[in-house]
Amino acid sequence: MRTLCASTLIGEFFVIGFAGLVAMKDPDLAMSTVWTVSGIAMFLCVLLCGLVTRPGGVQLGWALQIALILSGFVVPTMFFMGAVFAALWWASVHFGRKVDEAKARFAAQAGAEAGAS
Numbered sequence: 001m002r003t004l005c006a007s008t009l010i011g012e013f014f015v016i017g018f019a020g021l022v023a024m025k026d027p028d029l030a031m032s033t034v035w036t037v038s039g040i041a042m043f044l045c046v047l048l049c050g051l052v053t054r055p056g057g058v059q060l061g062w063a064l065q066i067a068l069i070l071s072g073f074v075v076p077t078m079f080f081m082g083a084v085f086a087a088l089w090w091a092s093v094h095f096g097r098k099v100d101e102a103k104a105r106f107a108a109q110a111g112a113e114a115g116a117s
Contacts (some may be wrong), residue, residue, distance in 0.1 A: 001096025006049040013045040
């Protein structure tokens with residue numbers, strides 16, 4: 001699960017950075033505000049790469065997905081990009097858990113065969 005989720009989060013890192021560049025062009029937004037918010041969100045993406053397997057990591061990832069969708073109120077394209085990344089996050093968590101379960105099953109099977117020899 002960790003690899004799939006981390007890949008999604010790194011993709012989000014770049015999308016948030018590009019959204020910050022787009023948001024800079026809005027005359028109603030201060031550049032310092034745009035980069036403070038974008039920087040915090042980008043930092044959270046990197047931080048979550050390491051925390052995703054810890055308790056609450058997946059939930060924090062969902063909170064980030066919601067924030068990404070809500071950023072569409074500032075950069076309208078982010079409604080779509082946020083929805084895409086939310087779907088990718090769901091797929092990463094769902095299929096990542098299945099992969100982890102399969103790995104554990106194969107490891108247990110290999111351990112049982114080694115013990116029988």
